[in-house]
Amino acid sequence: MKIIVPIKRVVDPSIRISVKADGSGVDTSNLKMSINPFDEVAVEEALRLREVGTASEIVVVSIGPAKAEETLRHALAMGPDRALHIETDEMPEPLGIAKLLRAVIADEAPDLVILGKQAIDDDSNQTGQMLAALLGWGQATFASKLGIEGGNAVVTREVDGGLQTIRVGLPAIVTTDLRLNTPRYASLPNIMKARKKPLDKRPLAAFGLDTRPRLTVLKTEAPVTRTAGVKLASVTELVERLGRAGII
Amino acid sequence: MTVLLLAEHDTAAIADATLRALAAARQIGSEVHVLVAGSGAGAVADAAARLDGVARVLLADSENYDQMLAEPVAALLASLADGYDAIVAASTAVGKSVMPRVAALLDVMQVSDVVAVDGPKTFKRPIYAGNAIQTVTSSDATIVATIRTAGFQAAGEGGSAVVEAVSGPEPAALSEFVENFTVTSDRPELTSARVVVSGGRALGSAEAFERLLTPLADALGAAIGASRAAVDAGYAPNTCQVGQTGKIVAPDLYIAAGISGAIQHLAGMKDAKVIVAINSDADAPIFQLADFGLVADIFTALPELTAALEARAR
Numbered sequence: 345m346k347i348i349v350p351i352k353r354v355v356d357p358s359i360r361i362s363v364k365a366d367g368s369g370v371d372t373s374n375l376k377m378s379i380n381p382f383d384e385v386a387v388e389e390a391l392r393l394r395e396v397g398t399a400s401e402i403v404v405v406s407i408g409p410a411k412a413e414e415t416l417r418h419a420l421a422m423g424p425d426r427a428l429h430i431e432t433d434e435m436p437e438p439l440g441i442a443k444l445l446r447a448v449i450a451d452e453a454p455d456l457v458i459l460g461k462q463a464i465d466d467d468s469n470q471t472g473q474m475l476a477a478l479l480g481w482g483q484a485t486f487a488s489k490l491g492i493e494g495g496n497a498v499v500t501r502e503v504d505g506g507l508q509t510i511r512v513g514l515p516a517i518v519t520t521d522l523r524l525n526t527p528r529y530a531s532l533p534n535i536m537k538a539r540k541k542p543l544d545k546r547p548l549a550a551f552g553l554d555t556r557p558r559l560t561v562l563k564t565e566a567p568v569t570r571t572a573g574v575k576l577a578s579v580t581e582l583v584e585r586l587g588r589a590g591i592i
Numbered sequence: 593m594t595v596l597l598l599a600e601h602d603t604a605a606i607a608d609a610t611l612r613a614l615a616a617a618r619q620i621g622s623e624v625h626v627l628v629a630g631s632g633a634g635a636v637a638d639a640a641a642r643l644d645g646v647a648r649v650l651l652a653d654s655e656n657y658d659q660m661l662a663e664p665v666a667a668l669l670a671s672l673a674d675g676y677d678a679i680v681a682a683s684t685a686v687g688k689s690v691m692p693r694v695a696a697l698l699d700v701m702q703v704s705d706v707v708a709v710d711g712p713k714t715f716k717r718p719i720y721a722g723n724a725i726q727t728v729t730s731s732d733a734t735i736v737a738t739i740r741t742a743g744f745q746a747a748g749e750g751g752s753a754v755v756e757a758v759s760g761p762e763p764a765a766l767s768e769f770v771e772n773f774t775v776t777s778d779r780p781e782l783t784s785a786r787v788v789v790s791g792g793r794a795l796g797s798a799e800a801f802e803r804l805l806t807p808l809a810d811a812l813g814a815a816i817g818a819s820r821a822a823v824d825a826g827y828a829p830n831t832c833q834v835g836q837t838g839k840i841v842a843p844d845l846y847i848a849a850g851i852s853g854a855i856q857h858l859a860g861m862k863d864a865k866v867i868v869a870i871n872s873d874a875d876a877p878i879f880q881l882a883d884f885g886l887v888a889d890i891f892t893a894l895p896e897l898t899a900a901l902e903a904r905a906r
């Protein structure tokens with residue numbers, strides 16, 4: 345079985361971003377960048393399926409600027425076989441990403457595609473579902489458990505009321521929740537080895553797809569910020585203040 | 593502008609999230625239709641018809657939609673899309689799974705997690721875990737959007753819409769429901785509760801979580817929340833997680849006990865009216881936005897707080 349894992353290069357989750365003063369966007373220059381945490385979980389899950397003999401080949405794919413190569417090398421160091429980098433300086437929207445991934449899938453014919461449930465920069469939570477629709481495949485979003493049984497993916501999903509298990513026929517799309525697994529660290533020898541793994545580069549234009557944005561960002565603002573209130577000396581004072589404020 | 597709103601329900605009642613999404617739908621367009629799908633959902637469709645601001649209810653009475661699996665529900669919505677300027681749903685697990693699929697079937701971009709409606713095609717939405725708010729306008733013919741419900745008031749009764757039967761395409765058998773593990777509780781629902789009491793990693797065990805937070809929540813009539821660290825450690829079920837990747841809450845009172853205040857946690861609760869933080873570390877980031885901070889050990893402060901509230905009630 346062949347698995348494709350699409351990964352996105354994003355601002356590291358530990359960084360608190362700031363909004364540009366002129367409202368034109370988020371200032372991401374010189375910030376620490378990382379693999380989207382959900383995508384790292386997706387890579388780990390694919391590796392585990394290979395370790396139990398279910399998967400034979402794992403391909404990671406990233407759409408993004410030249411530096412996305414670093415993110416692909418980071419992923420390769422965890423263990424996948426090879427990488428594809430679709431180069432572009434303009435990041436397409438999820439619909440455009442899904443169309444590019446559909447084209448990759450037409451070439452690669454994987455049995456399973458594991459994506460993150462959301463990219464932590466745009467927080468869109470769309471790409472996997474869109475890709476499934478474009479391919480006419482079944483989908484299992486927000487996976488916290490994944491098993492392959494007789495041509496199906498059996499997936500436990502994190503839903504509002506608890507957990508839901510569904511069975512999806514392969515080929516299928518799965519999107520990961522963080523509780524699916526804990527990703528491994530790449531060892532130094534594996535980081536070295538990853539430098540020599542095949543990494544194919546293709547310019548976005550080579551796909552001949554219209555990935556122009558449908559949404560125009562009119563402005564980007566900082567949210568209303570809260571300021572620190574008062575520190576109280578005791579539980580008694582807390583109850584008294586909450587009572588006075590009419591909250592309890 | 594005519595808007596189609598996807599309803600969520602349990603065959604007995606319409607979900608609170610849908611009632612709130614209705615408020616946003618009414619801001620997007622002047623005429624709102626509600627789609628109620630699932631077998632035996634007739635009573636829910638009648639209830640939807642009585643909601644204030646609903647002009648028509650579409651009832652797809654078929655077991656194809658009983659578990660609200662994304663593939664058949666998206667196919668149904670896409671088949672109904674003609675004649676609608678916008679198709680919306682609440683940003684729930686169902687809405688988030690179904691709506692991007694609908695958007696791709698219609699070849700449009702989805703607007704995720706709308707927090708404000710600025711015009712029929714212009715919306716505000718959070719990015720970077722709520723650390724920035726974008727105003728976006730769509731050039732697509734049909735708007736497909738999910739609504740972050742915490743900021744919208746639930747619609748009330750007062751309408752008298754007609755209910756019309758509809759049916760969707762015969763679904764391709766792509767996925768199949770196996771089972772649900774539903775966490776039931778008599779407490780108010782987390783996303784609509786007036787008061788939320790949340791515990792973090794500091795609770796240290798499921799037993800302590802239960803022992804310290806349940807009586808406090810009882811005394812306040814509160815819902816119980818948790819940080820991701822607490823859920824990951826197994827102290828609380830995943831349904832309790834508040835944050836960027838959990839539930840978004842905006843209660844009148846939020847009590848964070850033994851929670852440090854990571855960006856991803858704040859993303860889920862910083863719109864609460866009043867925030868109380870109890871943490872033994874005076875420098876914990878949660879204090880930077882708490883209205884009332886108490887530097888204390890939760891193992892003594894929480895029982896004391898519960899006792900004080902119980903004494904007040906007597």
Ligand SMILES: Cc1cc2nc3c(=O)[nH]c(=O)nc-3n(C[C@H](O)[C@H](O)[C@H](O)COP(=O)(O)OP(=O)(O)OC[C@H]3O[C@@H](n4cnc5c(N)ncnc54)[C@H](O)[C@@H]3O)c2cc1C
Nearest residue numbers: 792793794819820821835836837838850852857872873890
């Ligand atoms: C992509 C991504 C998504 C995430 N999504 C979420 C999310 O949705 N929700 C979420 O919550 N997190 C999320 N996180 C995790 C988040 O970054 C933090 O790791 C998490 O919120 C920390 O939980 P905590 O505050 O309970 O634990 P900690 O950060 O360990 O904090 C524990 C706190 O308890 C205090 N403490 C310890 N002992 C006591 C005591 N006896 N009395 C009082 N105080 C005490 C400590 O001072 C500390 O401040 C996400 C992370 C990533 C990378």
Ligand SMILES: Nc1ncnc2c1ncn2[C@@H]1O[C@H](COP(=O)(O)O)[C@@H](O)[C@H]1O
Nearest residue numbers: 350351407459460462463468469470471
């Ligand atoms: N530029 C990209 N390159 C590769 N994969 C991506 C890209 N953008 C999004 N994805 C995948 O789609 C998932 C969901 O992203 P989003 O819909 O933007 O929240 C991510 O977790 C990735 O797996």
